[in-house]
Structure formats: C-alpha cells, structure tokens
Amino acid sequence: MIEPVALQDFFITFFSSALIILAGASYALLFAWSKVNPNFRIKIAAYVSYAVLILSVVELTQAAHFQGYWLIISLAMVIGYFFAPIGIWHLCVKTHAKSTP
Amino acid sequence: MNTSGLNGVIQQAAALSDKSRLYLNNFKAWVQLDSSHLSDGRQLAVKYFTVAVILFFAQILFGLLAAMQFIFPGFLYEILDFSVNRMIHINAMVVWMLYGFIGCVYWFIEEESGTEIVGLKLGNIAFWVLTGAVTLVVLVYLLVQIGPGKDSSLWFINEGREYIEAPRWADIGIVVVMLIFFYNVVATFSKGKWSGIAGVLTLDLVALAGLYTAGMFYMTNISHDQYWWWWVIHLWVEATWEVLVGVIMAWSLMKLLAVRRKIVETWLYIEVALMFGSGILGLGHHYFWIGTPEYWLTVGGFFSALEPIPLVAMVVHAVYDSGAHAFKNGNHPALAWIIAQAFGNFFGAGVWGFMHTLPQINIFTHGTQWSASHGHLAFFGAYATINIAFFYLAIQQWRGNVWMGGGSQNAWRWKWALGLLNGGVLGMTIALLIAGYEQSFIERAVEGSTWGGYFTAQNHPSFQSAMVWRLLFGGMTLAGFILLVWDLLTIGKGETRKAPEIVEI
Numbered sequence: 001m002i003e004p005v006a007l008q009d010f011f012i013t014f015f016s017s018a019l020i021i022l023a024g025a026s027y028a029l030l031f032a033w034s035k036v037n038p039n040f041r042i043k044i045a046a047y048v049s050y051a052v053l054i055l056s057v058v059e060l061t062q063a064a065h066f067q068g069y070w071l072i073i074s075l076a077m078v079i080g081y082f083f084a085p086i087g088i089w090h091l092c093v094k095t096h097a098k099s100t101p
Numbered sequence: 102m103n104t105s106g107l108n109g110v111i112q113q114a115a116a117l118s119d120k121s122r123l124y125l126n127n128f129k130a131w132v133q134l135d136s137s138h139l140s141d142g143r144q145l146a147v148k149y150f151t152v153a154v155i156l157f158f159a160q161i162l163f164g165l166l167a168a169m170q171f172i173f174p175g176f177l178y179e180i181l182d183f184s185v186n187r188m189i190h191i192n193a194m195v196v197w198m199l200y201g202f203i204g205c206v207y208w209f210i211e212e213e214s215g216t217e218i219v220g221l222k223l224g225n226i227a228f229w230v231l232t233g234a235v236t237l238v239v240l241v242y243l244l245v246q247i248g249p250g251k252d253s254s255l256w257f258i259n260e261g262r263e264y265i266e267a268p269r270w271a272d273i274g275i276v277v278v279m280l281i282f283f284y285n286v287v288a289t290f291s292k293g294k295w296s297g298i299a300g301v302l303t304l305d306l307v308a309l310a311g312l313y314t315a316g317m318f319y320m321t322n323i324s325h326d327q328y329w330w331w332w333v334i335h336l337w338v339e340a341t342w343e344v345l346v347g348v349i350m351a352w353s354l355m356k357l358l359a360v361r362r363k364i365v366e367t368w369l370y371i372e373v374a375l376m377f378g379s380g381i382l383g384l385g386h387h388y389f390w391i392g393t394p395e396y397w398l399t400v401g402g403f404f405s406a407l408e409p410i411p412l413v414a415m416v417v418h419a420v421y422d423s424g425a426h427a428f429k430n431g432n433h434p435a436l437a438w439i440i441a442q443a444f445g446n447f448f449g450a451g452v453w454g455f456m457h458t459l460p461q462i463n464i465f466t467h468g469t470q471w472s473a474s475h476g477h478l479a480f481f482g483a484y485a486t487i488n489i490a491f492f493y494l495a496i497q498q499w500r501g502n503v504w505m506g507g508g509s510q511n512a513w514r515w516k517w518a519l520g521l522l523n524g525g526v527l528g529m530t531i532a533l534l535i536a537g538y539e540q541s542f543i544e545r546a547v548e549g550s551t552w553g554g555y556f557t558a559q560n561h562p563s564f565q566s567a568m569v570w571r572l573l574f575g576g577m578t579l580a581g582f583i584l585l586v587w588d589l590l591t592i593g594k595g596e597t598r599k600a601p602e603i604v605e606i
C-alpha cells in the first residue's frame with residue numbers, strides 16, 4: 001500500500017527526485033572524467049556528487065513514505081548508481097580495447 | 102452543361118498547373134539540389150524526410166493554435182476547437198517522427214546491406230499511399246469535427262483513442278504500409294548482407310508493427326481497453342522507438358565519427374538489454390490509476406526508477422570517447438544535433454520523467470501539465486533531435502558530400518536554429534512545469550480532483566501566466582523551425598570543398 005506525499009512535501013519530492021538523477025549523472029560524469037584524467041580533486045568531486053545522491057535518496061524515501069518493500073527502490077538506487085558507472089567504464093575499456101592508447 | 106463554362110474551368114486549371122510548375126522549377130533552381138548524387142533508395146528516403154518536415158510544421162502550427170486557446174478560450178471556438186488542434190498537434194508529431202525514422206532506415210539500408218533496396222517500387226507506392234492517407238485523415242479531422250459516435254465514425258472519421266485517433270481504415274492502411282517497409286528491410290538484408298545493426302532493426306520492427314495492432318481492437322471494459330492502448334503508446338515510445346533511435350544513432354556514429362562497427366554494435370546490444378530491461382515493465386507507471394491491480398504500483402515504480410540507467414551509461418561512454426578520441430568531422434550541424442539528443446534525452450526522459458513517476462507523487466501529477474512538460478522535452482530531446490541530425494546528413498550527401506564543418510558559409514543559421522528550437526522547447530517545458538506544479542497542488546491535492554478544483558487551478562494567476570510564457574516560447578520554437586528549414590534548403594549551396602574522409606577510431 002502506498003501513502004501519498006503530504007502537501008508540504010510536494011516540492012521536496014520533485015526536487016529530490018530530480019536531484020537523484022542529476023547527482024547520479026554528475027557522479028557518473030566525474031567518475032569517468034577522473035579515469036580519463038587521474039586527478040584527486042575530480043575524484044573527490046565525484047564522491048561529493050554521490051553523497052548528494054545519497055542525501056537525495058534519503059530525502060525522497062522520507063517524503064514519499066517508502067516503507068516495507070518500497071525501501072528496495074531506495075537501496076537499489078544507492079547501490080545501483082554507485083556501481084553502474086564503474087561497470088559501464090569497464091565495458092567501455094573492453095569494447096574499445098583495440099583503440100585504447 | 103454549359104460547354105464554354107467547362108472550357109473556362111479547364112483553361113483556368115491548366116494555367117494554374119503551369120504556374121505551379123513554374124514556381125516549382127524556380128524553387129528547384131534556387132535550392133540547387135542535385136538528386137543524381139543520391140541512389141534510388143536515398144531518393145525515397147528524402148521523400149520521407151520532406152513530408153516529415155511538413156508534418157513538423159503542422160505539429161508546431163496546431164500546437165500554437167491550441168496554446169492560444171488556453172489564453173483566449175473563445176479563439177476559433179466552434180471553427181477549430183481545442184480538442185481538434187491538440188489532436189492534430191500530437192498526431193502530427195507521432196507521424197512526423199515515424200516518417201523520419203522510416204526515411205533514416207531507407208537512407209542507410211543500401212549502404213548497410215551492400216545492395217539495392219529489393220522492393221523499391223513497392224516502397225515508393227507505399228510512400229504515396231501513406232502520404233495520401235495521412236492527408237485524407239487530417240482533412241477529415243478538420244472537416245468533421247463533431248458528430249455522433251457510431252461504428253461508421255470509428256471506421257471513417259475518428260477512432261477516438263487519444264494519440265492514435267486515425268480511423269480504422271487508416272489503421273489497416275498503416276499496418277499494410279509498415280508490412281511493406283518491413284518486407285523491404287528484411288528482403289534487402291537477406292539479398293545483401295546481415296549485420297548486428299540489421300538484426301536489431303529487424304527484431305525491433307517486428308515489435309513496432311506488432312504492438313500497433315494492440316491499439317486496434319475494442320473491449321467493453323474501459324480499464325481493459327486502456328490496458329492494451331498503453332501497449333501502443335508506452336511500448337512504442339519507451340521501448341521500440343528508443344531501440345530504433347539506437348540503431349539510427351549507431352549507424353550515424355560510424356559515418357560521422359568513424360567509430361568502429363564492433364564498438365557500436367556491442368553498445369547497441371547493451372542498450373537494447375538496458376532499454377527493454379527497464380522500459381518494458383516501466384509500462385507500469387501508466388497503469389497506476391486506470392483500474393488495474395495494485396501490484397502495478399510497485400512494478401511501475403521500481404522499473405521507472407531503473408529507466409535512467411541507460412542514460413547514465415551514455416554519460417560515462419561519452420566521457421570515455423571524448424577522452425580517448427578527438428571529435429573531428431565534416432558535418433558540424435549533424436554532430437551538434439546528436440549532442441543535443443544526448444542532453445535532451447537525459448533531461449527530458451530521465452530527469453523530467455523520474456520527478457513525477459513514483460505513485461506516491463504521481464497520484465497528484467498524472468495527466469496534468471506535468472505530463473505535457475515531460476512530453477515536450479522528452480519527445481523533442483529523444484526523437485526530434487536525431488531526425489534533424491539525419492536531415493543534415495542527408496542534405497550533405499544530396500549536395501554531393503560537401504564540406505559542412507568549421508568555416509562553412511552562413512553557419513549562424515544552423516547555430517541559431519539549434520539555439521531557438523532547443524531554447525523554445527526548454528522554455529515551453531519550464532512554463533508547463535510551473536503550470537503542472539500549480540495544477541497538481543491546487544486541483545489535485547488541495548481541492549481533491551473536483552470540477553471546482555479544476556477551474557480554480559485553471560484560473561490561478563500562476564497557471565495563466567505560465568500559459569502565456571508557453572505561447573511565447575512556442576513562437577520561439579516556430580522561429581527556430583523557419584530558420585531550420587531555410588538552413589536545410591541553403592546549407593552547402595555553392596560549397597566546393599568536399600567533406601573529409603573520416604579515419605576509423
């Protein structure tokens with residue numbers, strides 16, 4: 001059973017949902033960039049993005065009243081967004097193997 | 102009958118025909134496009150592109166009329182009602198995208214298969230049949246706007262299902278034309294050579310054509326009816342169209358940036374797995390409030406959360422490629438529109454989609470201007486952009502593979518067209534977002550989806566000013582479209598330099 005978002009949580013629900021995708025993409029972008037250009041600051045920025053993603057997921061979980069098996073979505077986003085860019089990077093390396101310098 | 106009167110009419114018709122021919126010849130002389138640069142298959146493709154551009158114009162025109170009716174409700178009342186404008190606005194969009202996609206496939210199929218199109222004559226007949234049918238359907242929409250809903254109206258006027266209102270005779274015609282298209286694709290690859298791109302394309306076309314039939318039968322229960330209707334709408338847009346665009350993009354990347362075939366095909370398979378893995382059951386987010394069992398709330402919510410994954414994959418891959426290789430190519434407008442596709446798809450489908458897709462919030466936003474906001478950015482970002490990129494690829498070849506890279510004459514035109522079209526659509530998206538937020542808040546949450554709530558929300562100052570802004574940005578989109586057409590007709594004219602050979606990476 002779902003519990004609809006409360007009136008006062010409308011904005012935070014939209015905002016945290018958008019931020020999950022933006023922070024997830026930002027983490028992916030910075031993670032990949034740190035691989036292309038090994039720079040400690042870029043790597044830190046990537047993890048800051050990921051921290052924003054976790055905060056957004058926590059915020060959305062509370063605002064959208066995720067309970068019981070709905071928490072699987074929160075968990076999947078936290079784990080999935082962390083490992084997906086790593087996996088995709090490895091795929092890039094493998095598929096481009098011939099042309100990688 | 103009065104013979105002299107008849108002669109007069111014939112003479113007038115002949116004069117009109119001569120005048121039209123003269124204008125057409127003058128136009129051809131002005132654009133200086135030489136079809137001898139194109140194979141017969143590609144000449145068929147540009148026919149599809151031409152109609153796609155005309156329908157793109159129809160989409161914008163009827164969208165603007167509908168947008169004006171939000172501000173001036175009496176505008177064209179009982180002459181061209183909002184319901185008709187909105188219907189043609191959306192139908193034109195669906196059909197111009199399809200024309201674009203079919204054109205793209207006809208464009209690359211000969212090169213990809215290494216042979217001529219097998220059923221070219223049939224393909225040309227199908228093109229004229231489809232174009233004639235589309236014209237007739239739109240004319241009937243305009244001429245028979247209201248009337249009783251009978252079996253005959255379903256067959257000959259309007260089927261009544263949102264987004265796929267074409268009457269039953271046209272439905273059957275569309276299926277026949279799609280089968281001819283499918284035959285041409287399969288027969289051509291069978292005669293020539295198959296490839297990974299060919300295999301994915303063929304399987305996707307089976308799904309594309311098959312799913313359309315799910316929108317062609319009626320059930321007495323409205324929930325059952327909607328259940329199947331969404332198969333066409335969602336599974337086309339968020340599964341088969343995405344894969345079709347993946348195929349077109351894969352081929353474009355080989356031609357534009359000379360990416361190795363092995364790479365694009367591997368990534369095409371990965372994309373298909375991700376798209377179908379999340380997109381098929383993402384269908385659940387449309388089943389939330391139409392009387393389907395409650396488990397769809399969980400299924401829709403979970404798989405909708407997965408749908409942005411292919412977009413994140415795209416971000417990582419783009420960074421990998423830009424880090425490992427320098428982007429050098431001889432068609433800057435096409436590349437710019439492909440980059441616009443990456444951003445538009447990410448924001449329109451990913452960010453705008455996820456913001457209101459979970460059932461806990463979707464209970465308030467479903468079917469409000471939120472959906473329109475998401476729809477505008479996602480359709481333009483994911484599909485219009487790739488078609489426009491392909492128009493530029495086609496026009497380059499039509500002019501004899503001329504240089505369209507840095508230092509081209511009048512490059513400001515494509516840059517401004519790109520800016521105005523993207524800025525216009527983004528502006529409309531933001532305006533509709535504000536309207537949708539207000540609507541879901543006041544109409545749905547505060548007033549509980551009552552009629553009173555509906556009118557309170559529609560008359561709220563923030564909703565009304567958002568509609569004014571939407572119209573203004575719609576005008577900006579129209580300006581971008583006019584510039585785009587002007588640029589497509591003139592770009593590369595008089596250019597003597599040839600496009601460079603791209604070295605495979």
